[in-house]
Amino acid sequence: MAAAAKKQRPALNPLMLKWAREWRGHTLEDAARRVNKKPEDIAAWEKVENSLEAVDRPTVKQARSLADLYDRAFLEFFRSEPPPIKEPELVPDFRMHRGADKPGEERELKLIQGWAEAQRQNAIDLYAELGDQPPTVPDQLFVDDKIDVEIAANNARQVLKFSMSEQFGLRINDQGKLPEIMRLKFEAAGILTLRVSGLSDFQARGICIFASPLPVIVFANETSGAQCFTLAHELGHVILKQSGISGKRIKDNPSKIEQWCDRFAASFLMPKTEIAVALGSPLNPPLDEISDEKLEQLATRFRVSQHAMLIRLVNLGYVNSTYYWGVKKPFFDSQEAILKSFARSKYYGSRYRNSLGRLYTGLVIEAWNSGKITNHSAAEYMGIKNFEHLFAIRENFSSS
DSSP: OOOOOOOOOOOOOHHHHHHHHHHHTOOHHHHHHHHTOOHHHHHHHTOGGGTTOGGGSOOHHHHHHHHHHHTSOGGGGGOSSOOOOOOOOOOOBOOTTOOSOOTTHHHHHHHHHHHHHHHHHHHHHHHHHTTOOOOOOOGGGOOOTTSOHHHHHHHHHHHHTOOHHHHHTSOGGGGGGHHHHHHHHHHHTTOEEEEETTGGGGTEEEEEEOOSSSOEEEEEOOOHHHHHHHHHHHHHHHHTTOOEEEEOOOTTOSOHHHHHHHHHHHHHHSOHHHHHHHHOSOOSSOBSOOOHHHHHHHHHHHTSOHHHHHHHHHHTTSBOHHHIIIIIHHHHHHHHHHTTTTTOOSSHHHHHHHHHHHHHHHHHHHHHHTTSSOHHHHHHHHTOOOHHHHHHHHHHHTTO
């Protein structure tokens, strides 16, 4: 009987195995779990003195699995030394609510930011391939933080051509479509919007990377109401020309920028004049509480979350702030944690589009359809390995 063939064990560089793991911020235990080995096995693979011992090398399958875990190319494991990598300088961090950083948190945020910056550059390159110039954000949209948020929000809605009738006209069952409508408005004005499901794992809700052309808004995968508020908040960062990482709302946030952007987001989604139409003028003193039924009625009218609605009522002096901070906010936070993965699209093509946005996805498809880029390049731009998925995305793009 012929002897069983030994698993192929490529001549990888142990230094590169260690570098890639540490670059990504993973422990020996993380790597061991990925390939069903012991941490001491991973350590042995990374020892230079064992580089000539085939038994101390991972198989091709194991090495490729580690490459995926480390977000590095498999072929890099054969390099003699690490590649030159220019890491982004993390944009200003406004997550004032957080306690101690999680291990590797800055690394993760840099990776997300670097990915977003790469998508922006990809979009600019695709415009060049098509012989077009990227759209520029209208100058009328920009203001400074000295301007009243109500004026800034009303101006933004006018510039973006986002009427209240369009918001109020959504059917109740279609309330979850409001974030997509907002993204379309933003992208029409030259703002790239990207959704990253893991962003909230680092107590971050949004990132604004201000650049011209194509400033970038990155937002987390939350409930539709939370997405709307984050999108509007990050729009505030764009119109102030202020990059930053935004976290959850906290009481007495020391950042004036975050305070302004929170107020702007509330004004953008729930204009003061429209609140007055529904409720009249606020009482003095404010109400000690508001019934859940009334809050739900108002939130439904504006197609926003009850959380956002109550924040707005507190800011405008309709409801006492102690009711929000002491009673309702803990409840809202727990509910949002439960619904963290709300509205995840079942169709993988929609998930890609939801992540990259219609502006970016449309650019890839247009360049691909016109022959400016190959199938392989289109797949790379979309971050897709399976060509069947790529063709399905193109086929369903217009209708999805």
